[in-house]
Amino acid sequence: MITKYTVKRVKSGIPGFDDLIEGGFPSGTTVLVTGPTGSGKTTFGVQFVYKGAELYGEPGVIVTLEERAQDLRREMLAFGWDLEKYEKEGKLAIIDGVSAVVGLPSEEQYVLEGNLNAEDFLRYIYRVVKAIDAKRLVIDSIPSIAFRLRKENEIREVLLQLNTILLEMGVTSILTTEAPEPGRGRISRYGIEEYIARGVILLDFIEKEVELKRYLLIRKMRETKHSMKKYPFEINEEGVVVYPSGEVY
Template sequence: MGRYVVERVKSGIPGFDDLIQGGFPKGTTVLVTGPTGSGKTTFAVQFAYKGAELYNEPAVIVTLEERAQDLRKEMATFGWDLERLEREKKIAIVDGVSAVVGLPSEEQYVLEGNLNTEDFLRYIYRVVKAINAKRLVIDSIPSIAFRLHDESRIREVLLQLNTILLEMGVASILTTEAPDPGRGKISRYGIEEYIARGVVLLDFVEKEVELKRYLLIRKMRETKHSMKKYPFEITEEGIVVYPSGEVY
């Protein structure tokens, strides 16, 4: 019997794939966690955008933190033209904010304000199929909980979401807040890291009175990876990881 070879999905983040044997395992769900301002949305959107742009892998971005039009503007600062890829049906952005805050939306894909769990998951499934997406981003898990008005149901929702993602076979990034990574609390609800097959922590460390960004791979199934903290920067062209940089 030949050796089992894991198919890999390129992250689109310079330097990062060197840390995970060439990319994320195909069809995997990765949790990107960290405190506010650590770069989670940028990391997730870069994965989606570069997948569509460089590797011809269409992507769905479900934005629950900011309106689609604001996300486009923010990402344009990196030179990423999301609108062009949307026109080419390589990216679909699902606006999950407008209805919740009571604003009208002119987007093609909009989540209604009062969707239940099943409808929410079904809608995402439909958009993935509509553009034959190979990648999916959901930003963020706490915002799903906020929509539910019942945080105790988040466990059930995440388990259902995980089942559907595995069934779809897309490579997915979910983002969540890490309230206190220094003390080991790396996700808001404590269940996110268990449903994900990979966990990437983005955080800051104080270095000579300056805050420096670092990345730590807490878990990645089917992958040999280091448990060191690697420096990264958010440059004019997005996130860059330095695998041979000074480890904190």
């Protein structure tokens, strides 16, 4: 008799979302969250890591490549998320990948140097993940990796290396990227991100009654049954909230 394989799930910490993916992300998977500017990608990723520490006791790492760690902490307080509290408890680590690039001093515990190559960049993230025994990771964002490393023409190789090391670490990861024209089928900046990820989530806007409404679409999620419908979501005082039974666009 063949024993049915059960996929271990990781709760997203995003109200309503896990109902769409059979209870959570497959453990150890890499998920791409893509969308235009202002669609909520950073909030989605940080919420995944923060709620992991707050609700499930799972340590996590945030690699911020678009804003300084101190700015990220301040912005997330708007949702009542005290990142520093869990940093002090060793349940959360923020890697500052901005200060050195723009030539600003940093007092952060974890700081990426300004001249790291791809291999050193990935090795540093690996060390921090192991240092706090992280189970969750978010890297915000892929275009900033290319900018930082001055290796945009080699982004495919870097992303393949990144995917390999993430699978080796066994963390459940979210990578964010820009979707230049999602309405025309372009859901990532380089056209390779969606192929290295095991899951792809699109966050976007739709005009409805002369107003922009947010929606979420799961384009891919391996080992998971999911709908291909567009579900409404909003970003309120508690973060990202998805409405699986709401009006489908």
